[in-house]
Amino acid sequence: MVEAAIFVIFPFCMVYAALSDMVSMTIANRVSVILLLAFAVLAPFTGMEWSAYAWHFAAGGIVLACSFGLFAIGAMGGGDAKLLAATAVWMGFDHQLMTYLLVSTILGGMLTLALVIYRNSPLSLFTGRIAFLRHFADQKAGIPYGVALGIGGLMSYPASPLMLWATSRLLAG
Template sequence: MLEAVILVVFPFCMAFAAVSDLLSMTIANRVSLLLLVAFAVAAPMIGMDWQQIGMHVAAGFLILSVTFVLFAVGGMGGGDAKLLAATAVWFGFSPALIQYLLGAAILGGALTLLIISFRNSFLGYISGNNVFLRNLADHNTGVPYGIALGLSGLAAYPETPLMQWALARLAGL
């Protein structure tokens, strides 16, 4: 049962955040909250000691501190900042966190360049009323960075301690 939670909650939240940001330019607080609650429940149950859990939470607070500053200066949306912090709790201070952050930066940069090109194209002009593309075509909205966060999170997730535990358990069954 715990393996199922670990295999489903994080990927679902990342996919939901990406789609939600694409369609509405928002990432609901409940996504970040669900990630935090699921980690708080699962981490002790897989045998993480309090020091390890504390280091994972510290990673989340460090990322939240940086992203809060970026939000305050207008460089990042609030939903993106909270999602990054909640996701960092799952990664802890590990190479997977670096992989996640670098992946999000690279994918986010590529996404930004693609969106700018799309907005300045004829296709962007004619797709302004399409429910799936309207936020990508609108020159007055930002970039739905949740897409990059979701994809990068999914790519780095197999390296997290929780996922490693779940995979080891499933391999032993």
């Protein structure tokens, strides 16, 4: 049961956040809350030591402080900041967090570049009426960075501590 929750909850939240940000330019608070509560409940069942458990939450707190600073200066949306912090809790305070942050940053830069090119192309005039692409074509809209965070999370998740535990349990029998 714990393994199934580990395999489903995090990926579902990442996909939901990415799609939600694409369509509405918002990431609901419930996504970050679900991620935090699910980790808080599931991690002790994996045999994670309490000190490691605390470090996972410390990683989330530090990332929240940094991303809140970016939000305060207008460089990041509030939903993005909260999602980034909640995802950091799942990654923990080790190289996997750095991998997630690096991958998401690179994807975010690529997304930004692609949107600048797309928004300045004639194609955006035709596709901007499609609800799914409305915010992508809007010159005044920001960048739906939740897309990069969601994809970065999905790419980094297979090597995260909980996923490694769940995979080893399934492979063991």
